[in-house]
Amino acid sequence: MKPTKKTVEEAIQKVDRDRVAFGKHPDDGVPRIRTFEHQTERYPVLEIWAEAHRPPIDENVIDIDDAMSGLRDLGFDASQGYHDGALADQIGINLLRSTLSSPDEKLDMVDVQVLEGERVQRELSDIKRSKKIVAQAKARHKPVCWACNLDFGEKYGPLGVGYIECHHVDQLSGREGTNQITSVKDLALLCSNCHRMIHMKTPCLTVAELRDLIAEAERALIMKGTSGG
Structure with a gap:
């Protein structure tokens, strides 16, 4: 069965659970991951679209443009909420590089400061386990x-x-x-x-x-x- 809005939301919830359980998504830091934005968070397009099929399919057989189009058709913000970089870690590295005055500067010399810790309330469904x-x-x-x-x-x-x-x-x-x-x-x-x-x-x-x-x-x-x- 092709993805529906409900199964895409379930796939997003699965990624959210993974992020809570493992501290970050397993794709964080991997270059060239196409993502889309949903409720201020970014999610990997291919993984979400593959997981949203019933039953789930291998993401390697999915065409990225078809997935993006499918997400848009279901009402998700996939028109501009994606990039050809990576997820959080790689995005941070790219931002650091853009602040360097010289290509010879070392990344480890840049003192990074960000705001974190805001509590966000989400409604999640989970699968009951014994x-x-x-x-x-x-x-x-x-x-x-x-x-x-x-x-x-x-x-x-x-x-x-x-x-x-x-x-x-x-x-x-x-x-x-x-x-x-x-x-x-x-x-x-x-x-x-x-x-x-x-x-x-x-x-x-x-x-x-x-x-x-x-x-x-x-x-x-x-x-x-x-x-x-």
């Missing part, structure tokens, strides 16, 4: 990341003992309707980083795919080390 099934999954399995084998207790000592996150293999956000059954076998245990990385694609990666990416990255590091690069 703490009971999460607790059962954590009780059944050792609290070790299934993708990278991180044990928080070994990494952080007593502070991290027993900590692990639960990932729904069948994303709740992609399900139609309500009150659908979830069992322990539908959950995977992941560390915070792997949990974030597995959701970097829409639809999300499988645990096996993420494990393969980690192994590939580790092999590349080994090769780089042996080659002296």
Whole structure:
């Protein structure tokens, strides 16, 4: 099903939840991200448009101009509220560069001051999750990341003992309707980083795919080390 105003708003709410949970959006600081403005905040066009489909689709198959046109047709301010820069981090870097009197000046010498901390009230809808099934999954399995084998207790000592996150293999956000059954076998245990990385694609990666990416990255590091690069 093509995006509707409601599903776009739901996709925006998902990004808002990610920003609260992780401090910033995962695309923050990545160059060449097209964004649009909604209620004074900026959102990544391709991610929102992909997430707003039912079921969600891969953002890599979306034409940016079609997405912008679709957002405008649904009443969103996508005519002028976007840019070809990045999100917050990259925008800040570009603004810093524009203030430098010489291209040879170093960015780290610029003292940046901004106003922050204003409270903004928003109405958000969320997907109800069961703490009971999460607790059962954590009780059944050792609290070790299934993708990278991180044990928080070994990494952080007593502070991290027993900590692990639960990932729904069948994303709740992609399900139609309500009150659908979830069992322990539908959950995977992941560390915070792997949990974030597995959701970097829409639809999300499988645990096996993420494990393969980690192994590939580790092999590349080994090769780089042996080659002296």
